[in-house]
Amino acid sequence: MSDTTILDQDRDAGFGDYFALLKPRVMSLVVFTAFVGLLVAPGAINPFVGLCAILFIAVGGGASGALNMWWDADIDAKMRRTVKRPIPAGKIEPGEALGLGIALTGFSVIMLFLATNWVAGALLAFTIFFYVVIYTMWLKRWTPQNIVIGGAAGAFPPMIGWAAVTGDIALESILMFALTFAWTPPHFWSLALFVKSDYKDADVPMLTVTHGRRVTRNHILVYTFALAAVAIGLGLTSIGGPAYMAVAVVMNLWFIKGAIDIWRRTDADSEADSHLVERKFFKFSLLYLFVHFGMLLVETSLTPFGLGGWS
Amino acid sequence: MTQIRATHEIHGRRLSRNIGLGIVLVAFVGIVYGLTIAKVGTDPNDDLGAPWAQAQDKAAK
Structure with missing residues:
Protein backbone atom coordinates (compact mmCIF):
# COMPACT_ATOMS: atom_id res chain seq x y z
CA MET A 1 0.00 0.00 0.00
CA SER A 2 1.50 3.32 -0.99
CA ASP A 3 1.39 6.47 1.06
CA THR A 4 -1.03 8.03 -1.36
CA THR A 5 -3.72 5.44 -0.73
CA ILE A 6 -3.38 5.88 3.01
CA LEU A 7 -3.90 9.61 2.59
CA ASP A 8 -6.90 9.00 0.36
CA GLN A 9 -8.43 6.75 2.97
CA ASP A 10 -7.86 9.37 5.60
CA ARG A 11 -10.06 11.69 3.61
CA ASP A 12 -12.99 9.32 3.47
CA ALA A 13 -16.04 11.39 4.29
CA GLY A 14 -18.86 10.32 6.57
CA PHE A 15 -22.53 10.70 5.70
CA GLY A 16 -22.73 13.90 7.71
CA ASP A 17 -20.10 15.54 5.50
CA TYR A 18 -22.23 14.98 2.42
CA PHE A 19 -25.26 16.26 4.29
CA ALA A 20 -23.30 19.40 5.22
CA LEU A 21 -22.82 20.05 1.49
CA LEU A 22 -26.58 20.60 1.24
CA LYS A 23 -26.44 23.57 3.65
CA PRO A 24 -29.03 22.22 6.11
CA ARG A 25 -29.48 25.58 7.86
CA VAL A 26 -30.44 27.38 4.67
CA MET A 27 -32.70 24.45 3.93
CA SER A 28 -34.83 25.16 7.01
CA LEU A 29 -35.88 28.55 5.58
CA VAL A 30 -36.56 26.91 2.23
CA VAL A 31 -38.71 24.19 3.81
CA PHE A 32 -40.69 26.61 5.96
CA THR A 33 -41.50 29.13 3.21
CA ALA A 34 -42.22 26.40 0.63
CA PHE A 35 -44.54 24.80 3.18
CA VAL A 36 -46.42 28.08 3.68
CA GLY A 37 -46.67 28.65 -0.09
CA LEU A 38 -48.09 25.17 -0.52
CA LEU A 39 -50.64 25.46 2.29
CA VAL A 40 -51.98 28.93 1.51
CA ALA A 41 -52.47 28.15 -2.19
CA PRO A 42 -56.10 27.72 -3.24
CA GLY A 43 -57.11 24.16 -4.07
CA ALA A 44 -56.17 20.86 -2.57
CA ILE A 45 -53.16 18.61 -2.81
CA ASN A 46 -52.87 15.07 -1.52
CA PRO A 47 -51.02 15.42 1.81
CA PHE A 48 -48.43 12.82 0.86
CA VAL A 49 -47.81 14.47 -2.50
CA GLY A 50 -47.51 17.82 -0.70
CA LEU A 51 -44.98 16.38 1.73
CA CYS A 52 -42.97 14.92 -1.14
CA ALA A 53 -43.11 18.26 -2.98
CA ILE A 54 -41.59 20.01 0.06
CA LEU A 55 -38.93 17.31 0.26
CA PHE A 56 -38.00 17.68 -3.41
CA ILE A 57 -37.86 21.47 -3.09
CA ALA A 58 -35.56 21.02 -0.07
CA VAL A 59 -33.37 18.58 -2.01
CA GLY A 60 -33.22 21.05 -4.91
CA GLY A 61 -32.14 23.76 -2.46
CA GLY A 62 -29.53 21.35 -1.11
CA ALA A 63 -28.28 20.64 -4.63
CA SER A 64 -27.71 24.34 -5.24
CA GLY A 65 -25.87 24.49 -1.90
CA ALA A 66 -23.53 21.70 -3.02
CA LEU A 67 -22.90 23.38 -6.37
CA ASN A 68 -22.26 26.67 -4.57
CA MET A 69 -19.68 24.99 -2.32
CA TRP A 70 -18.04 23.37 -5.33
CA TRP A 71 -17.63 26.72 -7.13
CA ASP A 72 -16.75 28.75 -4.04
CA ALA A 73 -14.27 26.30 -2.47
CA ASP A 74 -11.42 28.77 -3.10
CA ILE A 75 -13.04 31.64 -1.22
CA ASP A 76 -14.52 29.38 1.47
CA ALA A 77 -10.96 28.38 2.34
CA LYS A 78 -10.07 32.03 2.97
CA MET A 79 -12.87 32.93 5.37
CA ARG A 80 -13.16 31.88 8.98
CA ARG A 81 -16.93 31.32 8.77
CA THR A 82 -16.64 28.87 5.88
CA VAL A 83 -13.22 27.28 6.28
CA LYS A 84 -14.69 24.23 7.98
CA ARG A 85 -17.04 23.41 5.11
CA PRO A 86 -16.42 19.89 3.75
CA ILE A 87 -14.38 20.89 0.67
CA PRO A 88 -11.94 23.39 2.24
CA ALA A 89 -11.65 21.03 5.23
CA GLY A 90 -10.42 18.38 2.79
CA LYS A 91 -13.15 15.87 3.53
CA ILE A 92 -14.82 15.94 0.14
CA GLU A 93 -13.24 16.42 -3.27
CA PRO A 94 -14.62 19.35 -5.32
CA GLY A 95 -15.53 16.91 -8.08
CA GLU A 96 -17.65 14.89 -5.67
CA ALA A 97 -19.59 17.99 -4.64
CA LEU A 98 -20.13 18.86 -8.30
CA GLY A 99 -21.36 15.34 -9.03
CA LEU A 100 -23.68 15.28 -6.04
CA GLY A 101 -25.02 18.73 -6.90
CA ILE A 102 -25.78 17.85 -10.51
CA ALA A 103 -27.29 14.50 -9.60
CA LEU A 104 -29.54 15.99 -6.92
CA THR A 105 -30.55 18.83 -9.25
CA GLY A 106 -31.76 16.38 -11.88
CA PHE A 107 -33.36 14.17 -9.27
CA SER A 108 -35.25 16.93 -7.46
CA VAL A 109 -36.49 18.71 -10.59
CA ILE A 110 -37.71 15.53 -12.29
CA MET A 111 -39.29 14.14 -9.11
CA LEU A 112 -41.07 17.44 -8.37
CA PHE A 113 -42.34 17.53 -11.96
CA LEU A 114 -43.60 13.95 -11.74
CA ALA A 115 -45.15 14.44 -8.30
CA THR A 116 -46.85 17.76 -9.07
CA ASN A 117 -46.63 19.64 -12.37
CA TRP A 118 -44.21 21.14 -14.85
CA VAL A 119 -44.58 24.72 -13.59
CA ALA A 120 -43.30 23.73 -10.15
CA GLY A 121 -40.52 21.63 -11.69
CA ALA A 122 -39.47 24.45 -14.02
CA LEU A 123 -39.49 26.99 -11.18
CA LEU A 124 -37.26 24.73 -9.11
CA ALA A 125 -34.88 24.26 -12.04
CA PHE A 126 -34.80 28.01 -12.59
CA THR A 127 -34.13 28.64 -8.89
CA ILE A 128 -31.12 26.32 -8.92
CA PHE A 129 -29.86 27.86 -12.18
CA PHE A 130 -30.33 31.34 -10.75
CA TYR A 131 -28.53 30.60 -7.49
CA VAL A 132 -25.66 28.67 -9.02
CA VAL A 133 -25.03 30.40 -12.35
CA ILE A 134 -26.40 33.94 -12.00
CA TYR A 135 -25.52 34.44 -8.33
CA THR A 136 -22.59 32.17 -7.42
CA MET A 137 -20.69 32.11 -10.70
CA TRP A 138 -21.47 35.49 -12.13
CA LEU A 139 -22.57 38.26 -9.77
CA LYS A 140 -21.35 37.31 -6.29
CA ARG A 141 -17.73 38.28 -6.98
CA TRP A 142 -18.58 41.13 -9.28
CA THR A 143 -21.12 43.46 -7.69
CA PRO A 144 -21.77 44.67 -4.14
CA GLN A 145 -25.47 44.16 -4.90
CA ASN A 146 -24.73 40.41 -4.68
CA ILE A 147 -26.86 40.09 -1.55
CA VAL A 148 -29.90 41.36 -3.44
CA ILE A 149 -29.41 38.79 -6.20
CA GLY A 150 -28.72 35.96 -3.76
CA GLY A 151 -31.86 36.93 -1.86
CA ALA A 152 -33.91 36.45 -5.00
CA ALA A 153 -32.77 32.83 -5.21
CA GLY A 154 -33.75 32.25 -1.59
CA ALA A 155 -37.15 33.83 -2.22
CA PHE A 156 -38.43 31.34 -4.79
CA PRO A 157 -39.51 28.43 -2.52
CA PRO A 158 -42.98 29.79 -1.58
CA MET A 159 -43.66 30.35 -5.29
CA ILE A 160 -42.68 26.75 -6.00
CA GLY A 161 -44.88 25.50 -3.16
CA TRP A 162 -47.79 27.54 -4.53
CA ALA A 163 -47.19 26.24 -8.07
CA ALA A 164 -47.08 22.65 -6.78
CA VAL A 165 -50.76 23.04 -5.84
CA THR A 166 -52.12 25.39 -8.50
CA GLY A 167 -49.74 24.73 -11.42
CA ASP A 168 -49.61 28.47 -11.83
CA ILE A 169 -47.98 31.74 -10.85
CA MET B 1 2.13 -12.34 11.05
CA THR B 2 0.10 -9.19 11.14
CA GLN B 3 -2.81 -9.20 13.49
CA ILE B 4 -6.15 -7.85 12.48
CA ARG B 5 -6.41 -4.55 14.29
CA ALA B 6 -9.39 -2.88 15.88
CA THR B 7 -11.65 -0.86 13.63
CA HIS B 8 -9.99 2.31 12.42
CA GLU B 9 -11.88 5.58 12.65
CA ILE B 10 -12.12 5.53 8.84
CA HIS B 11 -14.27 2.42 9.03
CA GLY B 12 -16.69 4.25 11.28
CA ARG B 13 -17.03 7.04 8.73
CA ARG B 14 -17.48 4.53 5.91
CA LEU B 15 -20.11 2.68 7.89
CA SER B 16 -21.99 5.92 8.53
CA ARG B 17 -21.89 6.65 4.81
CA ASN B 18 -23.11 3.19 3.86
CA ILE B 19 -25.90 3.16 6.41
CA GLY B 20 -26.90 6.71 5.48
CA LEU B 21 -27.05 5.86 1.79
CA GLY B 22 -29.00 2.70 2.59
CA ILE B 23 -31.59 4.68 4.51
CA VAL B 24 -31.86 7.23 1.70
CA LEU B 25 -32.43 4.49 -0.89
CA VAL B 26 -35.05 2.70 1.22
CA ALA B 27 -36.78 6.05 1.83
CA PHE B 28 -36.76 6.71 -1.92
CA VAL B 29 -38.44 3.36 -2.59
CA GLY B 30 -41.05 4.29 0.02
CA ILE B 31 -41.59 7.69 -1.59
CA VAL B 32 -42.07 6.29 -5.08
CA TYR B 33 -44.46 3.67 -3.72
CA GLY B 34 -46.38 6.28 -1.72
CA LEU B 35 -46.57 8.65 -4.69
CA THR B 36 -47.86 5.82 -6.86
CA ILE B 37 -50.64 5.04 -4.41
CA ALA B 38 -51.42 8.73 -3.94
CA LYS B 39 -51.54 9.55 -7.63
CA VAL B 40 -52.81 6.37 -9.25
CA GLY B 41 -55.03 5.50 -6.32
CA THR B 42 -57.15 8.62 -6.68
CA ASP B 43 -58.18 8.12 -10.29
CA PRO B 44 -61.84 6.95 -10.31
CA ASN B 45 -61.33 5.33 -13.72
CA ASP B 46 -58.63 3.09 -12.34
CA ASP B 47 -58.93 -0.23 -10.50
CA LEU B 48 -56.84 1.09 -7.63
CA GLY B 49 -58.73 4.35 -7.44
CA ALA B 50 -62.31 3.14 -7.77
CA PRO B 51 -62.73 2.19 -4.07
CA TRP B 52 -61.20 5.48 -3.07
CA ALA B 53 -63.53 7.45 -5.35
CA GLN B 54 -66.54 5.56 -3.96
CA ALA B 55 -65.44 6.34 -0.42
CA GLN B 56 -65.11 10.00 -1.36
CA ASP B 57 -68.63 9.96 -2.84
CA LYS B 58 -70.01 8.38 0.32
CA ALA B 59 -68.26 10.93 2.50
CA ALA B 60 -69.68 13.73 0.36
CA LYS B 61 -73.20 12.40 0.83
Whole structure:
Protein backbone atom coordinates (compact mmCIF):
# COMPACT_ATOMS: atom_id res chain seq x y z
CA MET A 1 0.00 0.00 0.00
CA SER A 2 1.50 3.32 -0.99
CA ASP A 3 1.39 6.47 1.06
CA THR A 4 -1.03 8.03 -1.36
CA THR A 5 -3.72 5.44 -0.73
CA ILE A 6 -3.38 5.88 3.01
CA LEU A 7 -3.90 9.61 2.59
CA ASP A 8 -6.90 9.00 0.36
CA GLN A 9 -8.43 6.75 2.97
CA ASP A 10 -7.86 9.37 5.60
CA ARG A 11 -10.06 11.69 3.61
CA ASP A 12 -12.99 9.32 3.47
CA ALA A 13 -16.04 11.39 4.29
CA GLY A 14 -18.86 10.32 6.57
CA PHE A 15 -22.53 10.70 5.70
CA GLY A 16 -22.73 13.90 7.71
CA ASP A 17 -20.10 15.54 5.50
CA TYR A 18 -22.23 14.98 2.42
CA PHE A 19 -25.26 16.26 4.29
CA ALA A 20 -23.30 19.40 5.22
CA LEU A 21 -22.82 20.05 1.49
CA LEU A 22 -26.58 20.60 1.24
CA LYS A 23 -26.44 23.57 3.65
CA PRO A 24 -29.03 22.22 6.11
CA ARG A 25 -29.48 25.58 7.86
CA VAL A 26 -30.44 27.38 4.67
CA MET A 27 -32.70 24.45 3.93
CA SER A 28 -34.83 25.16 7.01
CA LEU A 29 -35.88 28.55 5.58
CA VAL A 30 -36.56 26.91 2.23
CA VAL A 31 -38.71 24.19 3.81
CA PHE A 32 -40.69 26.61 5.96
CA THR A 33 -41.50 29.13 3.21
CA ALA A 34 -42.22 26.40 0.63
CA PHE A 35 -44.54 24.80 3.18
CA VAL A 36 -46.42 28.08 3.68
CA GLY A 37 -46.67 28.65 -0.09
CA LEU A 38 -48.09 25.17 -0.52
CA LEU A 39 -50.64 25.46 2.29
CA VAL A 40 -51.98 28.93 1.51
CA ALA A 41 -52.47 28.15 -2.19
CA PRO A 42 -56.10 27.72 -3.24
CA GLY A 43 -57.11 24.16 -4.07
CA ALA A 44 -56.17 20.86 -2.57
CA ILE A 45 -53.16 18.61 -2.81
CA ASN A 46 -52.87 15.07 -1.52
CA PRO A 47 -51.02 15.42 1.81
CA PHE A 48 -48.43 12.82 0.86
CA VAL A 49 -47.81 14.47 -2.50
CA GLY A 50 -47.51 17.82 -0.70
CA LEU A 51 -44.98 16.38 1.73
CA CYS A 52 -42.97 14.92 -1.14
CA ALA A 53 -43.11 18.26 -2.98
CA ILE A 54 -41.59 20.01 0.06
CA LEU A 55 -38.93 17.31 0.26
CA PHE A 56 -38.00 17.68 -3.41
CA ILE A 57 -37.86 21.47 -3.09
CA ALA A 58 -35.56 21.02 -0.07
CA VAL A 59 -33.37 18.58 -2.01
CA GLY A 60 -33.22 21.05 -4.91
CA GLY A 61 -32.14 23.76 -2.46
CA GLY A 62 -29.53 21.35 -1.11
CA ALA A 63 -28.28 20.64 -4.63
CA SER A 64 -27.71 24.34 -5.24
CA GLY A 65 -25.87 24.49 -1.90
CA ALA A 66 -23.53 21.70 -3.02
CA LEU A 67 -22.90 23.38 -6.37
CA ASN A 68 -22.26 26.67 -4.57
CA MET A 69 -19.68 24.99 -2.32
CA TRP A 70 -18.04 23.37 -5.33
CA TRP A 71 -17.63 26.72 -7.13
CA ASP A 72 -16.75 28.75 -4.04
CA ALA A 73 -14.27 26.30 -2.47
CA ASP A 74 -11.42 28.77 -3.10
CA ILE A 75 -13.04 31.64 -1.22
CA ASP A 76 -14.52 29.38 1.47
CA ALA A 77 -10.96 28.38 2.34
CA LYS A 78 -10.07 32.03 2.97
CA MET A 79 -12.87 32.93 5.37
CA ARG A 80 -13.16 31.88 8.98
CA ARG A 81 -16.93 31.32 8.77
CA THR A 82 -16.64 28.87 5.88
CA VAL A 83 -13.22 27.28 6.28
CA LYS A 84 -14.69 24.23 7.98
CA ARG A 85 -17.04 23.41 5.11
CA PRO A 86 -16.42 19.89 3.75
CA ILE A 87 -14.38 20.89 0.67
CA PRO A 88 -11.94 23.39 2.24
CA ALA A 89 -11.65 21.03 5.23
CA GLY A 90 -10.42 18.38 2.79
CA LYS A 91 -13.15 15.87 3.53
CA ILE A 92 -14.82 15.94 0.14
CA GLU A 93 -13.24 16.42 -3.27
CA PRO A 94 -14.62 19.35 -5.32
CA GLY A 95 -15.53 16.91 -8.08
CA GLU A 96 -17.65 14.89 -5.67
CA ALA A 97 -19.59 17.99 -4.64
CA LEU A 98 -20.13 18.86 -8.30
CA GLY A 99 -21.36 15.34 -9.03
CA LEU A 100 -23.68 15.28 -6.04
CA GLY A 101 -25.02 18.73 -6.90
CA ILE A 102 -25.78 17.85 -10.51
CA ALA A 103 -27.29 14.50 -9.60
CA LEU A 104 -29.54 15.99 -6.92
CA THR A 105 -30.55 18.83 -9.25
CA GLY A 106 -31.76 16.38 -11.88
CA PHE A 107 -33.36 14.17 -9.27
CA SER A 108 -35.25 16.93 -7.46
CA VAL A 109 -36.49 18.71 -10.59
CA ILE A 110 -37.71 15.53 -12.29
CA MET A 111 -39.29 14.14 -9.11
CA LEU A 112 -41.07 17.44 -8.37
CA PHE A 113 -42.34 17.53 -11.96
CA LEU A 114 -43.60 13.95 -11.74
CA ALA A 115 -45.15 14.44 -8.30
CA THR A 116 -46.85 17.76 -9.07
CA ASN A 117 -46.63 19.64 -12.37
CA TRP A 118 -44.21 21.14 -14.85
CA VAL A 119 -44.58 24.72 -13.59
CA ALA A 120 -43.30 23.73 -10.15
CA GLY A 121 -40.52 21.63 -11.69
CA ALA A 122 -39.47 24.45 -14.02
CA LEU A 123 -39.49 26.99 -11.18
CA LEU A 124 -37.26 24.73 -9.11
CA ALA A 125 -34.88 24.26 -12.04
CA PHE A 126 -34.80 28.01 -12.59
CA THR A 127 -34.13 28.64 -8.89
CA ILE A 128 -31.12 26.32 -8.92
CA PHE A 129 -29.86 27.86 -12.18
CA PHE A 130 -30.33 31.34 -10.75
CA TYR A 131 -28.53 30.60 -7.49
CA VAL A 132 -25.66 28.67 -9.02
CA VAL A 133 -25.03 30.40 -12.35
CA ILE A 134 -26.40 33.94 -12.00
CA TYR A 135 -25.52 34.44 -8.33
CA THR A 136 -22.59 32.17 -7.42
CA MET A 137 -20.69 32.11 -10.70
CA TRP A 138 -21.47 35.49 -12.13
CA LEU A 139 -22.57 38.26 -9.77
CA LYS A 140 -21.35 37.31 -6.29
CA ARG A 141 -17.73 38.28 -6.98
CA TRP A 142 -18.58 41.13 -9.28
CA THR A 143 -21.12 43.46 -7.69
CA PRO A 144 -21.77 44.67 -4.14
CA GLN A 145 -25.47 44.16 -4.90
CA ASN A 146 -24.73 40.41 -4.68
CA ILE A 147 -26.86 40.09 -1.55
CA VAL A 148 -29.90 41.36 -3.44
CA ILE A 149 -29.41 38.79 -6.20
CA GLY A 150 -28.72 35.96 -3.76
CA GLY A 151 -31.86 36.93 -1.86
CA ALA A 152 -33.91 36.45 -5.00
CA ALA A 153 -32.77 32.83 -5.21
CA GLY A 154 -33.75 32.25 -1.59
CA ALA A 155 -37.15 33.83 -2.22
CA PHE A 156 -38.43 31.34 -4.79
CA PRO A 157 -39.51 28.43 -2.52
CA PRO A 158 -42.98 29.79 -1.58
CA MET A 159 -43.66 30.35 -5.29
CA ILE A 160 -42.68 26.75 -6.00
CA GLY A 161 -44.88 25.50 -3.16
CA TRP A 162 -47.79 27.54 -4.53
CA ALA A 163 -47.19 26.24 -8.07
CA ALA A 164 -47.08 22.65 -6.78
CA VAL A 165 -50.76 23.04 -5.84
CA THR A 166 -52.12 25.39 -8.50
CA GLY A 167 -49.74 24.73 -11.42
CA ASP A 168 -49.61 28.47 -11.83
CA ILE A 169 -47.98 31.74 -10.85
CA ALA A 170 -50.21 34.34 -9.19
CA LEU A 171 -50.00 37.80 -7.67
CA GLU A 172 -50.02 36.20 -4.23
CA SER A 173 -47.08 33.92 -4.98
CA ILE A 174 -45.13 36.77 -6.57
CA LEU A 175 -45.68 38.91 -3.47
CA MET A 176 -44.52 36.04 -1.22
CA PHE A 177 -41.39 35.96 -3.38
CA ALA A 178 -41.04 39.73 -3.06
CA LEU A 179 -41.32 39.55 0.72
CA THR A 180 -38.20 37.39 1.15
CA PHE A 181 -36.50 39.22 -1.72
CA ALA A 182 -36.89 42.67 -0.14
CA TRP A 183 -36.19 41.30 3.33
CA THR A 184 -32.77 39.87 2.53
CA PRO A 185 -30.82 43.14 2.00
CA PRO A 186 -31.76 44.84 5.30
CA HIS A 187 -31.31 41.50 7.07
CA PHE A 188 -27.88 40.82 5.67
CA TRP A 189 -26.50 44.34 5.55
CA SER A 190 -27.41 44.98 9.17
CA LEU A 191 -25.36 41.88 9.96
CA ALA A 192 -22.52 43.21 7.83
CA LEU A 193 -22.53 46.42 9.90
CA PHE A 194 -21.61 44.66 13.14
CA VAL A 195 -19.80 41.48 12.14
CA LYS A 196 -16.17 41.89 11.25
CA SER A 197 -16.07 39.88 8.07
CA ASP A 198 -13.19 38.66 5.98
CA TYR A 199 -14.97 38.98 2.63
CA LYS A 200 -12.24 41.43 1.73
CA ASP A 201 -9.58 38.71 1.99
CA ALA A 202 -11.67 36.59 -0.33
CA ASP A 203 -12.19 39.44 -2.84
CA VAL A 204 -15.96 39.29 -2.53
CA PRO A 205 -17.35 42.82 -2.93
CA MET A 206 -19.50 43.68 0.08
CA LEU A 207 -21.36 46.97 0.16
CA THR A 208 -19.82 47.94 3.51
CA VAL A 209 -16.37 47.58 1.98
CA THR A 210 -16.88 48.89 -1.55
CA HIS A 211 -19.18 51.84 -0.82
CA GLY A 212 -18.71 52.30 2.89
CA ARG A 213 -20.95 51.93 5.90
CA ARG A 214 -22.80 55.22 5.30
CA VAL A 215 -24.11 53.97 1.96
CA THR A 216 -24.99 50.63 3.56
CA ARG A 217 -27.13 52.43 6.14
CA ASN A 218 -28.93 54.30 3.35
CA HIS A 219 -29.53 51.06 1.47
CA ILE A 220 -31.00 49.39 4.55
CA LEU A 221 -33.49 52.23 4.91
CA VAL A 222 -34.61 52.17 1.28
CA TYR A 223 -35.07 48.39 1.19
CA THR A 224 -36.94 48.46 4.49
CA PHE A 225 -39.50 50.87 3.00
CA ALA A 226 -39.82 48.65 -0.06
CA LEU A 227 -40.24 45.65 2.21
CA ALA A 228 -43.01 47.34 4.19
CA ALA A 229 -44.89 48.12 0.96
CA VAL A 230 -44.66 44.47 -0.11
CA ALA A 231 -45.67 43.14 3.32
CA ILE A 232 -48.76 45.37 3.48
CA GLY A 233 -49.61 44.67 -0.17
CA LEU A 234 -49.48 40.94 0.52
CA GLY A 235 -51.97 41.47 3.32
CA LEU A 236 -54.49 42.95 0.86
CA THR A 237 -54.49 39.87 -1.38
CA SER A 238 -56.66 36.76 -1.06
CA ILE A 239 -54.18 35.08 1.30
CA GLY A 240 -53.99 38.04 3.68
CA GLY A 241 -56.59 39.10 6.21
CA PRO A 242 -57.20 41.19 9.30
CA ALA A 243 -55.02 39.08 11.61
CA TYR A 244 -52.07 39.15 9.20
CA MET A 245 -52.59 42.85 8.57
CA ALA A 246 -52.68 43.80 12.25
CA VAL A 247 -49.41 41.98 12.91
CA ALA A 248 -47.81 43.23 9.69
CA VAL A 249 -48.60 46.89 10.42
CA VAL A 250 -47.06 46.70 13.88
CA MET A 251 -43.99 44.74 12.78
CA ASN A 252 -43.31 46.95 9.77
CA LEU A 253 -43.62 50.15 11.77
CA TRP A 254 -41.15 48.70 14.25
CA PHE A 255 -38.84 47.57 11.45
CA ILE A 256 -38.95 50.99 9.78
CA LYS A 257 -38.21 52.63 13.11
CA GLY A 258 -35.18 50.37 13.46
CA ALA A 259 -34.02 51.19 9.93
CA ILE A 260 -34.37 54.93 10.58
CA ASP A 261 -32.38 54.54 13.80
CA ILE A 262 -29.65 52.75 11.87
CA TRP A 263 -29.76 55.41 9.18
CA ARG A 264 -29.39 58.28 11.66
CA ARG A 265 -26.43 56.75 13.45
CA THR A 266 -22.84 57.42 12.61
CA ASP A 267 -20.18 54.78 12.89
CA ALA A 268 -18.93 56.52 16.03
CA ASP A 269 -22.37 56.09 17.68
CA SER A 270 -22.37 52.52 16.54
CA GLU A 271 -18.93 51.75 17.95
CA ALA A 272 -19.84 53.47 21.22
CA ASP A 273 -22.57 50.97 22.14
CA SER A 274 -20.94 48.08 20.21
CA HIS A 275 -23.58 48.15 17.45
CA LEU A 276 -26.52 47.61 19.77
CA VAL A 277 -29.14 49.04 17.38
CA GLU A 278 -27.80 47.05 14.43
CA ARG A 279 -27.75 43.86 16.45
CA LYS A 280 -31.33 44.37 17.62
CA PHE A 281 -32.46 45.13 14.07
CA PHE A 282 -30.81 41.96 12.79
CA LYS A 283 -32.38 39.80 15.49
CA PHE A 284 -35.77 41.33 14.82
CA SER A 285 -35.38 40.65 11.09
CA LEU A 286 -35.26 36.90 11.80
CA LEU A 287 -38.51 37.12 13.73
CA TYR A 288 -39.97 39.39 11.06
CA LEU A 289 -39.83 36.87 8.25
CA PHE A 290 -40.90 33.95 10.40
CA VAL A 291 -43.94 35.80 11.77
CA HIS A 292 -45.09 37.15 8.39
CA PHE A 293 -45.14 33.70 6.81
CA GLY A 294 -46.54 32.30 10.05
CA MET A 295 -49.44 34.77 9.94
CA LEU A 296 -50.27 33.71 6.37
CA LEU A 297 -50.60 30.19 7.76
CA VAL A 298 -52.81 31.49 10.57
CA GLU A 299 -55.14 33.16 8.05
CA THR A 300 -55.41 29.90 6.10
CA SER A 301 -56.08 27.82 9.18
CA LEU A 302 -58.79 30.27 10.33
CA THR A 303 -60.62 30.05 7.00
CA PRO A 304 -62.55 26.81 7.78
CA PHE A 305 -64.03 28.63 10.78
CA GLY A 306 -65.08 31.59 8.68
CA LEU A 307 -62.50 33.82 10.33
CA GLY A 308 -59.60 33.86 7.87
CA GLY A 309 -59.13 36.20 4.92
CA TRP A 310 -61.07 39.33 4.09
CA SER A 311 -64.50 37.88 3.34
CA MET B 1 2.13 -12.34 11.05
CA THR B 2 0.10 -9.19 11.14
CA GLN B 3 -2.81 -9.20 13.49
CA ILE B 4 -6.15 -7.85 12.48
CA ARG B 5 -6.41 -4.55 14.29
CA ALA B 6 -9.39 -2.88 15.88
CA THR B 7 -11.65 -0.86 13.63
CA HIS B 8 -9.99 2.31 12.42
CA GLU B 9 -11.88 5.58 12.65
CA ILE B 10 -12.12 5.53 8.84
CA HIS B 11 -14.27 2.42 9.03
CA GLY B 12 -16.69 4.25 11.28
CA ARG B 13 -17.03 7.04 8.73
CA ARG B 14 -17.48 4.53 5.91
CA LEU B 15 -20.11 2.68 7.89
CA SER B 16 -21.99 5.92 8.53
CA ARG B 17 -21.89 6.65 4.81
CA ASN B 18 -23.11 3.19 3.86
CA ILE B 19 -25.90 3.16 6.41
CA GLY B 20 -26.90 6.71 5.48
CA LEU B 21 -27.05 5.86 1.79
CA GLY B 22 -29.00 2.70 2.59
CA ILE B 23 -31.59 4.68 4.51
CA VAL B 24 -31.86 7.23 1.70
CA LEU B 25 -32.43 4.49 -0.89
CA VAL B 26 -35.05 2.70 1.22
CA ALA B 27 -36.78 6.05 1.83
CA PHE B 28 -36.76 6.71 -1.92
CA VAL B 29 -38.44 3.36 -2.59
CA GLY B 30 -41.05 4.29 0.02
CA ILE B 31 -41.59 7.69 -1.59
CA VAL B 32 -42.07 6.29 -5.08
CA TYR B 33 -44.46 3.67 -3.72
CA GLY B 34 -46.38 6.28 -1.72
CA LEU B 35 -46.57 8.65 -4.69
CA THR B 36 -47.86 5.82 -6.86
CA ILE B 37 -50.64 5.04 -4.41
CA ALA B 38 -51.42 8.73 -3.94
CA LYS B 39 -51.54 9.55 -7.63
CA VAL B 40 -52.81 6.37 -9.25
CA GLY B 41 -55.03 5.50 -6.32
CA THR B 42 -57.15 8.62 -6.68
CA ASP B 43 -58.18 8.12 -10.29
CA PRO B 44 -61.84 6.95 -10.31
CA ASN B 45 -61.33 5.33 -13.72
CA ASP B 46 -58.63 3.09 -12.34
CA ASP B 47 -58.93 -0.23 -10.50
CA LEU B 48 -56.84 1.09 -7.63
CA GLY B 49 -58.73 4.35 -7.44
CA ALA B 50 -62.31 3.14 -7.77
CA PRO B 51 -62.73 2.19 -4.07
CA TRP B 52 -61.20 5.48 -3.07
CA ALA B 53 -63.53 7.45 -5.35
CA GLN B 54 -66.54 5.56 -3.96
CA ALA B 55 -65.44 6.34 -0.42
CA GLN B 56 -65.11 10.00 -1.36
CA ASP B 57 -68.63 9.96 -2.84
CA LYS B 58 -70.01 8.38 0.32
CA ALA B 59 -68.26 10.93 2.50
CA ALA B 60 -69.68 13.73 0.36
CA LYS B 61 -73.20 12.40 0.83
